[in-house]
Amino acid sequence: MVTSNDLSPSENKNKVRWVIEVIDLYKQHPGESRYEDRYSIVRKSYKDESLIESQTIIVNRKNLFQIKDKIDTVLNECM
Incomplete structure (x- = not known):
């Protein structure tokens, strides 16, 4: 999955x-x-085509679905 x-x-x-x-x-x-x-x-941040920041977390399946819901909420607010 990529957003x-x-x-x-x-x-x-x-x-x-x-x-x-x-x-x-x-x-x-x-x-x-x-x-x-x-x-x-x-989460990777790019300016032009250059990677300027990368952050990683590791989660289990249950937490993944909780985080996915939060990401969807934030994306909907931003758009």
Whole structure:
């Protein structure tokens, strides 16, 4: 799952673009039980095409759905 706030080219001057990625860690590390039901949520900020910041948290499946609801709420407020 990837969420982004991509702006049109005319709005994109000197603006920061961010992307949120959700990565299923068990798919990246199959067979390793410590990664079962664990997800990495990565928020990356870009200025032009340069990565300027990246933050990562690791959550379990239950927390992922709680965070997804909060992200959806924030995105709806921003748009």
